[in-house]
Amino acid sequence: MLVALLAHLHSFAEDKVTFNAHVHGVSELTIALEKQQLEIELRSPAMNLLGFEHSAITRTDKAAINQAELLLANHHDVFSFSGGDCVLVNQFIDLSSVIQTQQEKSDQHMDSHNHRDDHHHEQKISESAGHREVIAKYHYRCKKSSTLSAIKIKLFDLFSGIEQIKAMWLTESKQGASTLNVNNKNITFK
Numbered sequence: 001m002l003v004a005l006l007a008h009l010h011s012f013a014e015d016k017v018t019f020n021a022h023v024h025g026v027s028e029l030t031i032a033l034e035k036q037q038l039e040i041e042l043r044s045p046a047m048n049l050l051g052f053e054h055s056a057i058t059r060t061d062k063a064a065i066n067q068a069e070l071l072l073a074n075h076h077d078v079f080s081f082s083g084g085d086c087v088l089v090n091q092f093i094d095l096s097s098v099i100q101t102q103q104e105k106s107d108q109h110m111d112s113h114n115h116r117d118d119h120h121h122e123q124k125i126s127e128s129a130g131h132r133e134v135i136a137k138y139h140y141r142c143k144k145s146s147t148l149s150a151i152k153i154k155l156f157d158l159f160s161g162i163e164q165i166k167a168m169w170l171t172e173s174k175q176g177a178s179t180l181n182v183n184n185k186n187i188t189f190k
């Protein structure tokens with residue numbers, strides 16, 4: 001059901017904002033409210049949240065991933081609701097695109113065993129380079145969903161790499177799209 005709503009939302013928003021473009025600095029947010037169920041999905045270039053877009057290799061990379069996961073998991077610091085009486089049911093944070101696969105790990109292991117030179121290692125990294133996306137989903141139940149009037153998106157305070165958020169929202173009676181930035185963090189349902 002929600003999938004259908006979101007598909008509809010995407011087609012609606014197409015001429016309003018460009019979605020799924022993967023522009024560094026720009027993250028995307030989809031919000032769907034039906035009855036008491038509120039679904040929020042964030043899609044973002046990993047660059048905005050981590051400052052890099054390759055599989056985490058160094059301790060610093062891995063620390064950045066843990067930090068980003070922690071920040072996203074702390075949903076009270078990500079969203080604040082005006083009205084609605086919403087309680088988090090579950091959340092899903094997917095940073096797998098920047099976590100080393102088993103294959104990459106064993107390649108790296110072999111490299112160190114064979115005493116390959118730095119040049120080869122550099123090549124390996126650039127070969128596996130490419131854009132990476134991070135996804136975070138939040139599912140709330142809102143006891144008084146009709147009173148939910150706005151959501152403040154506080155991601156700008158958590159991640160300096162997010163310059164803009166393209167947001168689309170849909171309720172049973174209304175829909176809208178807006179571009180948020182550090183000076184305009186509120187999505188208002190009207």
Ligand SMILES: [Zn+2]
Nearest residue numbers: 045053131132
């Ligand atoms: Zn990218």
